[in-house]
Amino acid sequence: MKDKKNINQILKTILISFVSGMLGGLLVIYVVGYRPNNTSINKYESPKLVYDQSKHAGLMTGAFNIVKDSVVSVINLQKTRRNNLFTDIFGSKNDKDTLQTYSEGSGVIYYKNLNYAYIATNNHVVADSDQLQVILSDGRKIAAQKVGTDPETDLAVLKVNSKYINQVAKFASSKNLVPGQPVIAVGSPLGSQYATSVTQGIISAKSRVVNVVNEQGQVTNEATVIQTDAAINPGNSGGPLVNEQGQVIGINSMKLSRSGDGTAIEGMGFAIPSDEVVNILNQLVKNGKIVRPKLGIRVLDVTDLTRKDKKRIQLPNNIQEGVAVFSVDSGSSAAKAGIKAKDVIVQIDNDKIDSVASLHSKLYKHKIGDKITIKVIRAGKYVTLKAILQ
DSSP states (O other): OOHHHHHHHHHHHEEEEEHHHHHHHHHHHHOOOOSSHHHHHHHHOOOOOOOOOOSOOOOTHHHHHHHGEEEEEEEEEEEEEEEOOOHHHOOOOOOOOEHHHHHHHHEEEEEOOOEEEEEEEEHHHHHTTTEEEOOOTTTTTTEEEEEEEETTTEEEOOOOGGGGGGOOOOOOEEEEEOOOOOOEEEEEETTTGGTEEEEEEEOOOOOOOEEOTTTTOOOOEEEEEEEEEOOOOOOTTEEEEEEEOOEEEEEEEEEEEEEOOOBOOOOOOOEEEEEHHHHHHHHHHHHHSOOOOHHHHHEGGGGOHHHHHHHHTTTOTTTTEEEEEEEEOOTTHHHHOOOOOOOOOEETEEEEEHHHHHHHHHHSSSTTTOOEEEEETTTEEEEEEEEEEO
């Protein structure tokens, strides 16, 4: 009986020791941490690249693909005389004018036949050039020639050998544009190193009136343009503004970066509407220039007159705007209509004339031979005259 008791005591001791050992082991594992394989924990696995399952990268990607190969960079080359101190003093028969890149812009190929392909761009991109080159979307550089230019609308047409051209863009009417409509601008911002760059935006306004300024900083005309917030930077000039179908609805021409008081501006770019672009391009291809009607007068904005000037022409105090005539060409439309020096033009047909720019804008909508009605103030009284434009 005693032996059995001793055996039970021994088994109990063994069992307690075993349980204690197990608990101790589990406690160690809990405190220290279980690390069955340090190598697998420290191993780096490259992230897996999965296939992009979206149907398209963006709504305008298709539009860009349609037009991208018709967009070119336009290089304006001008002559620079190569000289040095010796030739400056003594002169040399070896002096030569070298062609250097003066500026770069953009253009869009819109038509081709068996011989030539025609490119639309801005007049200011090609102005004063001695030679022109275009860089195609595949990087090839080829010679280009001016077909015609029009400073008033800032448009120009170039031509290149058609054998190099595979794609041309199509124009769509700008009449039915709506604010909020998505568009892309394609071109070479900051030059050909960024050729065929694309920016996206919307139509901010379909018809915005802006002043056209000449090289002397004088306002010579008013232009009705498309406003967009698609980024347009130097070098984008002459490139296309494109709709969702990949059709050209405008030619990018300018942007506002600062207001008159110096305030920085973002997202205000302008494009010449396609309806006007096509009309001008067709005339430039046909005639090389745009022939516009003229009245044959020398004028000045009323706002630029002094008090003494206004008194001399007997302009009523309540007339604050208009165009003052200070000379009339003999035999001109104005002379035949009876317009005289000191007259102030305030209306043509039913449109108010408040500046030289608005006068030009109104005249440029007419053709030679059109009849117009002109209302002037002469010695304080209104006079209505009829003119045939020539």
